[in-house]
Amino acid sequence: MRTRFPPSPTGMLHVGGLRTALYSFLVAKQTKGEFLLRIEDTDQAREVAGSVDAIVRGMEWAGLTVDEGVMMIDGVISEKGTRGPYHQSKRLPIYRKYVDQLLASGDVYPCFCTAERLEKMRNDQAARHVAPMYDRLCTKLSTEDIAAKIAAGEKHVIRMKVPHTETITFNDDIRGELSFKGHTIDDQVLLKSDGFPTYHMAHVVDDHLMDIDIVTRGEEWLSSLPKHLLLFRYLGWSPPRYAHVPLLFNKDKSKLSKRQNSVSVDEYIEKGYLPEAMINFLAMLGWNDGTTQELFSMDDLIEKFSLERVQKSGAIFDIEKLDWLQGQWMRTIPLDDFVARIRPLVEENYPEAASDKDFTKKAALIQERITFFKEAPDMLGYFYKEPTVSMNLIASKKQKIEAADVPRLIKILIETLDAISEKYWNEASIEAAIRAAMEKESVKLGQLLWPLRAILTGREYSPGAFEVAAVLGKGVTMKRLLTSAKEDL
RNA sequence: GGCUCCAUCGUCUAACGGUUAGGACGCAGGAUUUUCAUUCCUGUAAUCCGGGUUCGAUUCCCGGUGGAGCUGCCA
Numbered sequence: 242m243r244t245r246f247p248p249s250p251t252g253m254l255h256v257g258g259l260r261t262a263l264y265s266f267l268v269a270k271q272t273k274g275e276f277l278l279r280i281e282d283t284d285q286a287r288e289v290a291g292s293v294d295a296i297v298r299g300m301e302w303a304g305l306t307v308d309e310g311v312m313m314i315d316g317v318i319s320e321k322g323t324r325g326p327y328h329q330s331k332r333l334p335i336y337r338k339y340v341d342q343l344l345a346s347g348d349v350y351p352c353f354c355t356a357e358r359l360e361k362m363r364n365d366q367a368a369r370h371v372a373p374m375y376d377r378l379c380t381k382l383s384t385e386d387i388a389a390k391i392a393a394g395e396k397h398v399i400r401m402k403v404p405h406t407e408t409i410t411f412n413d414d415i416r417g418e419l420s421f422k423g424h425t426i427d428d429q430v431l432l433k434s435d436g437f438p439t440y441h442m443a444h445v446v447d448d449h450l451m452d453i454d455i456v457t458r459g460e461e462w463l464s465s466l467p468k469h470l471l472l473f474r475y476l477g478w479s480p481p482r483y484a485h486v487p488l489l490f491n492k493d494k495s496k497l498s499k500r501q502n503s504v505s506v507d508e509y510i511e512k513g514y515l516p517e518a519m520i521n522f523l524a525m526l527g528w529n530d531g532t533t534q535e536l537f538s539m540d541d542l543i544e545k546f547s548l549e550r551v552q553k554s555g556a557i558f559d560i561e562k563l564d565w566l567q568g569q570w571m572r573t574i575p576l577d578d579f580v581a582r583i584r585p586l587v588e589e590n591y592p593e594a595a596s597d598k599d600f601t602k603k604a605a606l607i608q609e610r611i612t613f614f615k616e617a618p619d620m621l622g623y624f625y626k627e628p629t630v631s632m633n634l635i636a637s638k639k640q641k642i643e644a645a646d647v648p649r650l651i652k653i654l655i656e657t658l659d660a661i662s663e664k665y666w667n668e669a670s671i672e673a674a675i676r677a678a679m680e681k682e683s684v685k686l687g688q689l690l691w692p693l694r695a696i697l698t699g700r701e702y703s704p705g706a707f708e709v710a711a712v713l714g715k716g717v718t719m720k721r722l723l724t725s726a727k728e729d730l
Numbered sequence: 731g732g733c734u735c736c737a738u739c740g741u742c743u744a745a746c747g748g749u750u751a752g753g754a755c756g757c758a759g760g761a762u763u764u765u766c767a768u769u770c771c772u773g774u775a776a777u778c779c780g781g782g783u784u785c786g787a788u789u790c791c792c793g794g795u796g797g798a799g800c801u802g803c804c805a
Binding site for chain 1: 731732733734735736737740741742743744745752753754755756763764765766767768769797798799800801802803804805
């Protein structure tokens with residue numbers, strides 16, 4: 242199957258767009274077909290510089306590799322494929338050719354109505370509670386009138402003629418049978434007065450010429466489907482299969498918008514989300530494989546995805562599940578890869594980390610509690626910089642530690658740990674020693690561990706005291722304990 | 731207003747006429763020999779309403795209701 246993703250370059254890559262693109266991509270890949278990227282830049286007014294670049298980068302980040310059309314080649318936005326150009330703005334003569342064909346067959350007609358007249362017409366219709374539709378005034382023009390107006394250079398558009406007596410039915414891959422009454426369908430503008438096609442014309446021509454088998458697009462296109470079906474018929478082509486994907490919503494069920502959510506893929510990249518988490522999340526928002534599996538890699542999705550199991554109703558874009566998935570995927574990263582990702586970040590803040598032979602051990606301590614790579618420097622800070630420890634932190638009601646007890650507890654810790662030789666300094670021996678001390682001094686385990694951990698890290702939360710002490714080494718551990726003992730906390 | 735689509739826990743969803751309506755996120759509680767996180771366990775919570783078809787409806791049909799999208803020389 243050949244599928245496609247056709248974004249408009251009007252801003253950043255939208256997460257909703259990425260989900261639709263993902264579904265298209267999965268269909269293409271699981272059938273060993275091609276996935277194309279086409280740029281729908283037919284509205285010059287809305288175009289935003291840099292959008293194509295953001296879209297292409299976003300797709301690459303997500304792992305949606307494009308086989309044909311617009312893509313990054315050696316760092317520059319290029320086109321590849323035999324059915325180009327893949328920017329619609331470069332295809333104007335092609336659309337013109339088919340519009341002329343439709344003009345000749347009488348399926349479309351020129352319309353000279355001004356924006357003012359159209360607006361007045363719609364206001365009148367609204368006042369009368371009837372559907373706002375073009376009143377077909379220009380269909381009354383004679384061939385001579387038309388020729389004269391065109392010769393005089395009058396601005397005009399080309400509209401399609403919709404048969405009002407027909408009911409158009411179609412079978413959508415996700416929704417099943419759909420039907421639309423002809424008299425409710427407007428005579429859609431196909432070619433604008435600036436010579437650019439509207440989406441409707443461009444979509445039909447391009448998806449036919451580019452041999453697209455399945456058009457996967459958002460549900461917002463459902464109401465214009467009959468127009469597209471009619472166009473395929475007028476042009477003598479058979480339509481592709483269509484799969485109208487349900488929309489993504491804000492918490493209040495309105496169409497996902499940036500007023501209420503981060504909708505740009507760039508924002509998620511910036512925040513540090515893993516593409517695996519985002520893809521997994523987007524795929525599950527409206528699709529499942531029927532089992533209780535929650536974690537899907539791209540390969541799993543390619544294998545198991547099917548349009549038939551895509552939900553018909555829209556889904557609320559709920560970040561909480563994304564965040565959970567983010568944690569899940571963070572934990573699947575092999576330790577070496579994890580180290581490679583966080584080490585540069587940590588070195589930026591603590592240059593001494595560059596020569597740290599124990600960096601991997603430290604990284605291992607935080608991998609199971611980290612959500613985003615960028616948290617790493619903060620989480621590892623106390624390994625490279627003396628922490629500031631306050632009595633406020635050590636004295637803990639929950640651990641039954643009174644400020645008055647602290648000097649004694651620190652003294653026990655110092656004596657206990659100092660007895661362990663450098664050679665046997667490891668997690669197991671530290672634990673054994675502390676436990677023995679706990680018995681001997683009849684204190685609770687927490688009364689020793691909480692101060693130890695607090696003094697070593699200076700933090701309320703951190704990996705366990707045994708692990709930290711072991712990785713820190715006897716020298717640093719003792720030094721920090723001694724410092725705390727000396728200071729008047 | 732018109733057209734079209736949709737409707738299971740708060741959220742994402744499973745159940746293709748017969749289940750104590752299942753799972754996940756979240757939330758609450760507990761366990762995991764210190765905190766946080768992880769992991770594990772337990773709990774919490776749903777078939778929009780009304781008819782019909784059927785021995786039996788979450789499931790099929792109809793009608794309401796509710797929500798959404800479209801209604802542009804935007805896509």
